[in-house]
Amino acid sequence: MNPATQELKPVYQEMAEEVKLYGYVEVSPFVTRVKIALNLKGINYEFIQEDLDNKSPDLLKYNPVYKKVPVLLHNGNPISESLVIIEYIDEVWKGVPIMPNDAYEKAQARFWSTFIADKCHPALFKAIGSHGEEQAVAEAHELLQFLENELNVKGTKFFGGDNINLVDICAGYIAHWVVAAEEALGIEVVTKDKFPKIAEWCGNYINCQVVKDCLPPRERVVAYYKGRFGKA
Template sequence: MAEEVKLYGIVTSPFVTRVRIALNLKGIKYEFIEEDLKNKSPDLLKYNPVNKKVPVLVHNGNPISESLVIIEYIDDAWKGLPIMPRDAYEKAQARFWATFIADKCRPALLKAIGSHGEEQAVAEAHEQLQFLENELNVKGNKFFGGDNINLVDICASHIAYWVLTAEEAFGIELVTKDKFPKLTEWRGHFLNCQAVKDGLPPRERLIAYYKQRFGKA
């Protein structure tokens, strides 16, 4: 019996993209169903009645919501390239950095983007990014996950692609090679991965989203 895998989401969401990358890394075929968050579908409301948000993964009729929960589910449900470390301590560290990116980095970066590069907002974003730069320096690896992409890399896709696109949209600089050489190098490796490329939204659509949300430069 063929497996049925559906993903409910919106193209421009970094949280939805996390799940798409995880599915791609595992080589899982799935149907992507784009939602209109101003007019949510009955399926979305049925599958995620608590939060009524995307992403929602539906595997053989069983819904899973929240991107980090979905990624761990994907890693457990399908064989192939592991996304979560198998060592208990390394797994805890991966969860820590994934949470750090969501709770500290993303809000600071959004503030910097929304301000169109205001000096203080950029400085606050740089303070958070420096922790990730230091982590890459300590590990000395290609990715946060070592030689292969793991949970932390997937969660940092917002830094790799969304920030890069915002820089283009507003003519600002947030992640520069002179200030963050390891993050810049990591970003290049990450964005060159085919599983990542296939999960990212079109650049033009993301630029249009930024200009609508934060106004034109």
């Protein structure tokens, strides 16, 4: 091999794998999802902090539809929406899998992650915003019971089995953000007595090193909820 070509090869590889993540580092569970997926794969990336009150021209260009974070930029190609980004990461980079290989199990992972994102998260946010109002909490509990049942049926450490997968990453909002909100506001939404399997899963998830490395500091999340919902 020509020595000159040999010297240029690492530079070319680095340029070919340009990865940038546009996000809001403070408390966003959606940006954190993507950071965990990148961490799982061992991908080096540049994090670009966005001011959500003064969004950058790049963010508006790369996500003109929703105009929000996260946005992953890979070799100049933008991908938006956290769950879409995570599947993209799993398809592009090999190594630790985030999605199951089996077609049925993959469909199930998509089903449960969508259920959590579209149903559980809004209900939990409503319960938090209402300061634990009885009806709002009851609505959240009705949805969480499906997750409790799924963990019981699986009988595994994580929704993904012995290792975390897309469903676990999506459900991370419960393990870190909801628990912090409970502390901030002095309320109980996800109780250990009612949801023992979810409570056990929460402990397993936040103590997983690849997750722990990416979580925003708990005190910051607590402060966020105190600031946003601290006054009834």
